[in-house]
Amino acid sequence: MxxxxxxxxxxxxxxxxxxxxxxxxxxxxxxxxxxxxxxxxxxxxxxxxxxxxxxxxxxxxxxxxxxxxxxxxxxxxxxxxxxxxxxxxxxxxxxxxxxxxxxxxxxxxxxxxxxxxxxxxxxxxxxxxxxxxxxxxxxxxxxxxxxxxxxxxxxxxxxxxxxxxxxxxxxxxxxxxxxxxxxxxxxxxxxxxxxxxxxLDFYATDDLVTILRRSAALLDVEADDPGVAEIAGRSRGTPRIANRLLRRVRDWAQVHGEGVVDRHAAREALALFDVDTAGLDRLDRAVLEALCRRFGGGPVGVSTLAVAVGEESDTVETVAEPYLVREGFMVRTPRGRAASPRAWQHLGLTPPVDAPAQAVLPIDDGGPGRLG
CATH class of the missing domain: 3.40.50.300 (P-loop containing nucleotide triphosphate hydrolases)
Structure with a gap:
């Protein structure tokens, strides 16, 4: 080479x-x-x-x-x-x-x-x-x-x-x-x-589709358009995640499928690896579940939320929170983190009467630790 x-x-x-x-x-x-x-x-x-x-x-x-x-x-x-x-x-x-x-x-x-x-x-x-x-x-x-x-x-x-x-x-x-x-x-x-x-900003889905098609060709993986689109839609606008998910879907297709990255293979593989339709992984859903089920939608401090999901505060704040806030599942308020109506809807839960009011509290853009 x-x-x-x-x-x-x-x-x-x-x-x-x-x-x-x-x-x-x-x-x-x-x-x-x-x-x-x-x-x-x-x-x-x-x-x-x-x-x-x-x-x-x-x-x-x-x-x-x-x-x-x-x-x-x-x-x-x-x-x-x-x-x-x-x-x-x-x-x-x-x-x-x-x-x-x-x-x-x-x-x-x-x-x-x-x-x-x-x-x-x-x-x-x-x-x-x-x-x-x-x-x-x-x-x-x-x-x-x-x-x-x-x-x-x-x-x-x-x-x-x-x-x-x-x-x-x-x-x-x-x-x-x-x-x-x-x-x-x-x-x-x-x-x-x-x-x-x-x-650099997060990528549009069409750009991720282009990236995945190129990656599939380099990896010599047969992939159809619906399968590629399914992966792109769950990749958080991030090429690194898209390429990683493509390799996992390829593995599933080779072991359980027909060797083709199609929509069925993508959905089954991503379900196996705990990536849902909105791109949320296990930690993301655990944070939302704790926020909605245990704390009534918040607001709650990040350290308390981290204890509830069994992770360090830094992990919740730097790994899960940015995507949840960017996609409108969670907001940062002066009193702590609060679930948005979209979070309740995504989990299939009915929010309490005061949940919408909590979700529109002023957002805090202050530095880490202020809301701890």
Whole structure:
């Protein structure tokens, strides 16, 4: 296989600083690799093949084309949005479009300025540095990154105390692509150093259908339109979830069906894996069941709700709540979480008389913990 094949990247060459060269090896979706590698193999390799996100795609395409015509690295790129929408894929595409190597690391892996200095000093001219979860970098590393992004140099401190000396180290021009699920946690000086910022939104069902058709072809899975549409409608507007559900329906079709991903196979497989018609999984329904059956629709604090479903508060708040709020099953109020009329209807329950009033209390957009 060559870099031009419709496949994804796999990390093979690991550096001493914890980063890795994502261009080291390309893998085939049929190679028997684990799910992470198969998921990477389904990533589009070029911007023209990237479905959905038309605004971000067109803006990023303009930035990259202008950089190619100038013969210089493009401005630094910041990609934000919920998990699973394609931030890593776009970072890989940036490198592929520029025909430059890409170095991959993450914010949690860079907890000291020395960690970042080791990564930066090993970059070649024009190389793309992808920093996933960039908002989780340490403050010292962030301050070093400011200087590196703006002036392409880092100051290496030798010694300690009054005798410490800062030695400037010149860096070749490079491009940082940062990805974050919580753009609000990035300090303003760091955000301002990105020349292009793109926010990824959830995908329309038609775009997910396009993604699933392409994935089915790469996986050599026979799938008809009703089956693909059934999976797309339960995928929460997220390509990563859509591809995962496609593989599970494929498994069911191979074991219990006729090897074809059709509507019957999709419905049976998704029922087996606890994904209902609205895309709610076991945790989502457990939260709604507790909210409606045990607490009369709320309002109730998230910590109490988490105890009721046997999960940690952070799990309920970061995994289940965003989708339930976005789809109108639950609202955040100053007094706690409350069920909406749609939640009662979805569970087939009759709401108490005062439930509609609870569902329209003022929504609280405050930070985590306020409603605990």
């Amino acid at each position: 060559t870099a031009g094949d419709a496949s994804g990247f796999r990390s093979e060459v690991h550096e001493a600083d914890g980063s890795w060269d994502a261009t080291a090896r390309v893998v085939d979706a049929e190679g028997g690799e684990d799910e992470r590698v198969v998921e990477a193999a389904l990533r589009p390799r070029r911007l023209a093949d990237f479905p959905g996100q038309p605004r971000v795609r067109d803006q990023l395409g303009l930035v990259l084309e202008a950089a190619r015509r100038r013969g210089s690295p493009p401005d630094h790129v910041l990609l934000s949005g919920p998990p699973g929408l394609g931030k890593t894929t776009l970072a890989m595409i940036v490198a592929a479009e520029l025909e430059r190597p890409i170095r991959v690391t993450s914010g949690p892996a860079i907890q000291h300025a020395g960690d970042l200095a080791a990564v930066l000093s090993s970059l070649d001219e024009g190389e793309v540095l992808f920093l996933d979860e960039i908002h989780r970098m340490s403050r010292a590393a962030e301050e070093m990154l400011y200087l590196a992004m703006e002036d392409f140099r880092v100051d290496v401190v030798v010694g300690k105390g009054p005798g410490a000396t800062a030695i400037p180290l010149e860096l070749p021009p490079f491009t940082v692509v940062g990805a974050t699920t919580r753009a609000g946690l990035l300090p303003a000086p760091l955000r301002d150093r990105f020349g292009f910022t793109g926010h």
